[in-house]
Amino acid sequence: MDDRRQHSRFSTQLQLEVFELHSGTRIGRVVDLSADGFMLFSDTPQTPDALVECRLVSEQLIEGIGEVRFGADCLWSRPGADGQHSWAGYHIIDLADDQANALAVVLQHL
Structure with missing residues (x-):
């Protein structure tokens, strides 16, 4: 598999859940996370090429x-x-810049 990641991904022992920003619908649980992406374990199939506004909680x-x-x-x-x-x-x-800073803090704890 061609790995094009620019940042290392970190698996997490923290309970990190992803929700759709506007509806509040739970999308799934984060398995690993980096500054530019994440892998998700979900109860429902996800749609490739779909754009989602998220809350990582x-x-x-x-x-x-x-x-x-x-x-x-x-x-x-x-x-x-x-x-x-x-x-x-x-x-x-x-x-956004403030959210990038918040993500960096979360990544430091993984």
């Missing part, structure tokens, strides 16, 4: 940060082995 505050907001593009989606879940890879495409 931590179960616990990380240096006062409870969430990070950004836009993301679903690059790929695959069904899970059990046929009831899915895996998906997202690229972060829209991240």
Whole structure:
């Protein structure tokens, strides 16, 4: 597989959930995270090439940060082995400076 990542991804022991910003719908749980993307484990199939405005929410505050907001593009989606879940890879495409700083703090704790 051709790995084009510019930043290292970090797996997490933290409970990081992703929600659609406007509807509040839970998209899934973060498996690994970097400054420019993440892999998601979801209860529902994700749609490749779909753009989503997201809230990355931590179960616990990380240096006062409870969430990070950004836009993301679903690059790929695959069904899970059990046929009831899915895996998906997202690229972060829209991240304001203050949110980039918040994401950097979260990444320091992974």
